Amino acid sequence: MGYLKDQPLDVRTVAHQVVSPERGGVVTFVGAVRNHHAGRAVLRLEYSAYGPMADLEFARILEEAESRWPAKVAAEHRVGTLEVGDVAVIVVAAAPHRGAAFDACRYVIEEIKRRVPIWKREHYVDGTAGWVDPMVPEGVSLPVE
Amino acid sequence: MNGVIRIRVLLFARYAELMGQTELVIDVSAPATVRTVLDSLRARTGGEQLPPSPLVARNRVHAQLDTALDDGDEVAVLPPLAGG
Secondary structure (H helix, E strand, C coil): CCCEECCCCCHHHHHHCCCCCCCCEEEEEEEECCCEECCEEEEEEEEEECHHHHHHHHHHHHHHHHHHCCCEEEEEEECEEEECCCEEEEEEEEECCHHHHHHHHHHHHHHHHHHCCEEEEEEECCCCEEECCCCCCCCCCCCCC | CCCEEEEEEEECHHHHHHHCCCEEEEEEECCEEHHHHHHHHHCCCCHHHCCCCCEEEECCEEECCCCEECCCCEEEEECCCCCC
């Protein structure tokens, strides 16, 4: 199962993998490309990944969530060039009740950000570009390459 | 185990730019850890700019600097992750 997609993501396609009549609580997280980062105007960005490990890590994270909560969770992440507003990541968690669905969805998106080997190169309106380091606090300009 | 083991090293994003390549094969003396591989990378052009403790993976699983390596292992040096 490949979790990385080089084509536009679709919430219904992801949700279709986990919704079912017995799961009445469905929580969807959609991450879209922001038009600003660390005080700079972003034009577009490129996601790249260590594909084989990213797929394995996605599978591990979803398995962890499904063992911790009575939920089914599906997720996909874009790679390639994205424009402002394009969807970068989708997580859908479905459970019999909303509590487990919220918790499982939150767990999966946080673990994706923490563990999946994906990188983001931003192109700014001023024509420069740089790799994003989420450990650099907001408001601090990154070195530009 | 003594002797030399061969490690496939993968570099990504900014680290690939620093070193001007995405993949290389290096031979290190056994016993070796991820740290041994990083020390070898630092001796190469661009490698001196790698941080002291980068994220690393061994055979597609997150690893530590003192994770032991076997012949034929794949070591990936991962810049700060930025997915999501």
